[in-house]
Amino acid sequence: MEKLVITGGKRLEGTIEISGAKNAALPLMCTPLLTDEPVILTNLPRLADITTLTDLLNHLGVTVTIAGGDGTGSGGRSLTFDASNIADTVAPYDIVRKMRASILVLGPLVARMGEATVSMPGGCAIGNRPIDLHLKALEALGAVIEMEDGYVRASAPGGLKGGSVRFPFVSVGATENILMTAALAKGTTTIENAAREPEITDLSKCLTSMGARISGAGSETITVEGVERLHGATHAVMPDRVEAGSYAVAALMTRGNLLLKNARAEDMQAPLDVLAEAGAIISNDADGVRVKSNGHLQGFNIVTQPFPAFPTDMQAQFMALASVADGASVITEAIFENRFMHVPELCRLGADIAVNGSSATIRGVNSLKGAQVMATDLRASMSLALAGLVADGDTVINRLYHLDRGYERLEDKLRAVGAQIERVND
Ligand code: UD1
Secondary structure (H helix, E strand, C coil), X not given: CEEEEEECCCCCEEEEECCXXXXXXXXXXXXXXXXXXXXXXXXXXXXXXXXXXXXXXXXXXXXXXXXXXXXXXXXXXXXXXXXXCCCCCEECHHHHCCXXXXXXXXXXXXXXXXXXXXXXXXXXXXXXXXXXXXXXXXXXXXXXXXXXXXXXXXXXXXXXECCEEECCCCCHHHHHHHHHHHHCCECEEEEECCCCCHHHHHHHHHHHHCCCEEECECECEXXXXXXXXXXXXXXXXXXXXXXXXXXXXXXXXXXXXXXXXXXXXXXXXXXXXXXXXXXXXXXXXXXXEEEEECCCCECCEEEECXXXXXXXXXXXXXXXXXXXXXXXXXXXXXXXXXXXXXXXXXXXXXXXXXXXXXXXXXXXXXXXXXXXXXXXXXXXXXXXXXXXXXXXXXXXXXCCHHHHHHCCCHHHHHHHXXXXXXXXXX
């Protein structure tokens, strides 16, 4: 089993290059299902989740090849996705169980092929996470939904028709699924209370360059005028705002100074505002965002909400920050009902955290102490790595596969800016 061993106490200084965004790449990789022409995606991160979705696309008959001889070195890699021959419209349990985002193939497949069957994504460590909004939205476009043996089947033998979708609350995945589906439905679809996350805007840009007619992406109401067919395109995946935000926290926690190359401040304004309140000096450089410490670290309060408010995917990392800040901080998780699993692990490192329902009160301590910890999900793992960067002695993080789902070359990137961090195999 691989482990990460971090020896805390090193100040981080230098440049970290931010990779393409996992959460943008996953929906973007489903867009080729909508066309018989090749779609090229550049700046794809090398992550376990990308491999899982590639396996699923391969299973469906999509050929995935390295584009333009690229594939090594920095700057992400470029892949060509060719879905000219869809061989199967069933997404099997064995692949879907590994990654909830597999549900994103459902809409595109039914739009292109008239039917699709996807294994129900199971319960997930960070809450119940149902898919009812995805299914209701598809029904609004005329799909018939049936459930059998743990699978959901959507069919539209006569084709899909544009419709009116109003989400009762914001869902990133459901907005993405219906946006892709509506691109090929006959007539106009309006999506109200749509997610406004930057990943939605990135998906819309890619679809538009494939010939889709979309307006309002990035706002609460998106209008899609369906077209008869989409064509191939080349699209660069946006930079990962969660990866950038995580390293921004590392800069402040270690009283360091990091240039987050490629990061876009407008994608992460809410976390940057909290960092500034906590003691970061933030500047927009020509090629990214610079975050450096003003020498102090002050507590802060956060409530997670859909974009443009503070993202749930940064909650665990900011809890690590609050653990060593002056005074008390309150962090409220308002998106997922069970996303505090990093709390007991942070406490093993000496953090003082009390959870009451969906809120956690964190009283900053003078120092954390290295220990063996175990991560339960992706962002929780990152919060433990961040705590390890400032803890006295060695912090050993087990179950590395969570981190590998979402952070590309984590230890290389951190080591290059001064961290003492090793991946070991026992
Ligand atoms: C995406 C992100 C994830 C992030 C989350 C919230 C990807 C691959 N994942 O996940 O990293 O934490 O957005 O920003 O982009 N819900 C329902 N019914 C549904 C769908 C969602 O009740 O059909 C609920 C969820 O349980 C959750 C809330 O809606 O409480 C928001 O979830 P959603 O925005 O859909 O998250 P994902 O798209 O799964």
